[in-house]
Amino acid sequence: MKKTPLVFFMTSILLAGCGGDDSSPGGNASNSVANGSTSSAASTPALFSDTIIPAGFNWEMRSSEFVNFKHVSNISQPAGVPLSVSGKHYIEIYSIDENNTTSTTPFLKAMTNKQGEAKLLLTLLNSWKGITVKTQLDDSVCINTLDKEQITATQVLGCKVILDSDLL
Known part of the structure; x- marks a missing residue:
């Protein structure tokens, strides 16, 4: 018996939300004005004849590419090769x-493979100036800061570590 008022209430709310053949949230999808004529000013986009768009302009707000981050020693460099x-x-x-402020939380976390490399899909917003890569190497932390224009397909990250081969 108590279900009948609830069913009636829900049905009346659903029907109240279904207006005429109008699909706009404000109840007026046809842009009618007071005298019944239709206004087309809102549907005609403005023309920008003086706007010049350079060739190759990226309309997206970000860019993505695969980058292989490769960790090397800044100290262990036999024959000048890290x-x-x-x-x-x-x-x-x-x-x-753009204000040179580094975010407090990382936007990407990963593990390198056993060669100390990580191939990642890096997605950067166009408004960013660059990235900081922070790597935990056993007991030390390696930090590299890169401008967005410096990032290449194979990105070498120098770390101040002495490798076992130098200790022999």
Whole structure:
């Protein structure tokens, strides 16, 4: 017996929300004015004849590409070539905005493979100036800051570590 008023109430709310053949939330989808004529000013976009859009302009607000982050030693460099820092390492990547402010939380976290590399799909907002990559290497932390224009498909990240091969 108590279900009947609830069913009636729900049905009346549903029917009240269904107006005529009008689909606009304000109840007037046809742009009618007081005298019954239709206004087309709202539906005609403004023309910008003086606007010049450069070739290759990216209409998206971000860009994405695969980047292979490769960790190397800034100290262990036989014959001037930095040695790779092998091992699985935890990395965090932080954004740097146009005011040179680094975010407090990483937008990407990952683990490197056993060669100390991580191939990641990096998506950067166009408003960002760059990124900071923070890597936990055993007992030390390696921090690299890169401008967005510096980032390449294989990004070498230098770390101040001495590798075992130098200790022999």
